[in-house]
Amino acid sequence: MTQHKVGIAEAAVCDKNDTIITIGLGSCIGVCLYDSTKKIAGMVHIMLPDSTNSRNNTNRFKFADTGVPDLITNMEKIGASKLRMVAKIAGGAQMFSSSNTSDIMKIGERNIEAVKQQLKNSGIKLIAEDTGDNFGRTIELFAEDGSLTVKSIKFGKKVI
Amino acid sequence: MRFEDLSPIQLDALKEIGNIGAGNAATALSTLLNKRIDMTVPKIDILPFNEVVEIMGGAESLVAGGYLEVKGEAPMSILFVIPEKSVSLFMKILLGKEMKSIEDFDEMSESVIKEVTNILAGSYLNSLGMFTNLVFEATVPALAYDMSGAIIGNVLQLYGEVSDYSFVIESVFLEEEVEVKGHFFLLPGPDSLYKILERLGVS
Numbered sequence: 096m097t098q099h100k101v102g103i104a105e106a107a108v109c110d111k112n113d114t115i116i117t118i119g120l121g122s123c124i125g126v127c128l129y130d131s132t133k134k135i136a137g138m139v140h141i142m143l144p145d146s147t148n149s150r151n152n153t154n155r156f157k158f159a160d161t162g163v164p165d166l167i168t169n170m171e172k173i174g175a176s177k178l179r180m181v182a183k184i185a186g187g188a189q190m191f192s193s194s195n196t197s198d199i200m201k202i203g204e205r206n207i208e209a210v211k212q213q214l215k216n217s218g219i220k221l222i223a224e225d226t227g228d229n230f231g232r233t234i235e236l237f238a239e240d241g242s243l244t245v246k247s248i249k250f251g252k253k254v255i
Numbered sequence: 256m257r258f259e260d261l262s263p264i265q266l267d268a269l270k271e272i273g274n275i276g277a278g279n280a281a282t283a284l285s286t287l288l289n290k291r292i293d294m295t296v297p298k299i300d301i302l303p304f305n306e307v308v309e310i311m312g313g314a315e316s317l318v319a320g321g322y323l324e325v326k327g328e329a330p331m332s333i334l335f336v337i338p339e340k341s342v343s344l345f346m347k348i349l350l351g352k353e354m355k356s357i358e359d360f361d362e363m364s365e366s367v368i369k370e371v372t373n374i375l376a377g378s379y380l381n382s383l384g385m386f387t388n389l390v391f392e393a394t395v396p397a398l399a400y401d402m403s404g405a406i407i408g409n410v411l412q413l414y415g416e417v418s419d420y421s422f423v424i425e426s427v428f429l430e431e432e433v434e435v436k437g438h439f440f441l442l443p444g445p446d447s448l449y450k451i452l453e454r455l456g457v458s
Contacts, residue, residue: 119308
């Protein structure tokens with residue numbers, strides 16, 4: 096069993112007994128896709144909603160609109176089928192409390208919206224989510240059964 | 256203009272301002288607390304996002320983060336991050352309070368970290384203003400106490416549309432035998448870096 100680590104604006108795919116982990120999701124989103132027939136799992140750590148608004152968009156995994164389709168392609172390359180894929184997402188929190196600062200407050204929300212739109216466009220069903228609120232999350236996706244553990248400092252561990 | 260394109264001379268200029276800002280900050284903190292606090296800046300660096308998280312002890316480590324935005328001719332964002340251990344020491348030095356769990360981080364603790372962020376940012380911006388003749392206006396800091404990856408990621412997101420690098424100033428506070436470490440992240444807006452370097456005569 097290998098644990099694949101995904102950093103900010105990175106992605107990984109795996110199968111069988113492997114897992115994919117991303118540590119410390121704040122307002123970023125961990126998008127997890129799973130094909131249960133082939134036991135193929137994929138995760139991308141999305142940072143921003145839209146690549147078309149960005150001056151620096153060479154890393155496609157940074158954005159929801161390019162990261163989600165690319166993850167699907169990478170999973171298909173190792174044998175997964177888009178038609179069988181289901182999705183679980185986590186993150187999109189608002190980390191900072193009480194402030195008159197502008198955009199930083201809404202970015203989690205915008206990310207959640209953008210990711211859901213992308214999944215819809217790709218025809219992939221969202222079957223579970225742990226999003227929003229104001230705390231950081233560490234998530235791990237298991238290729239064996241598609242389960243996703245969500246861990247936080249304030250609330251401990253749960254499985255979705 | 257991006258961080259990764261800076262020349263050694265430009266970097267040195269920014270570092271020097273960092274050092275002078277640290278001196279001012281130490282004086283301001285000492286005045287606030289009415290005890291002698293020294294502050295040094297052992298390291299000033301330009302790092303990619305993923306390494307920024309690593310120097311905080313990994314993305315899951317508990318940290319306090321104070322965040323503020325700077326308006327004016329050269330807008331930027333500033334984040335001050337203190338690891339859990341140093342938060343405890345800070346509370347001991349500043350409030351005389353023992354931190355045993357995350358619940359002990361209350362409103363008073365939040366105010367303290369916010370105030371320290373304010374002082375540090377103010378001191379740094381003052382020295383930057385002196386050298387560049389630019390006017391900076393900082394907002395009231397916002398605060399988070401959680402996983403470092405989540406906090407830093409949230410701030411870098413705003414900046415992520417511009418670059419993958421951040422300007423990092425490591426700060427060490429000394430009160431007698433006690434040493435408290437924090438990291439100060441400066442994230443200039445798209446054209447701000449150029450404006451600052453131009454005023455410093457190293458553009």
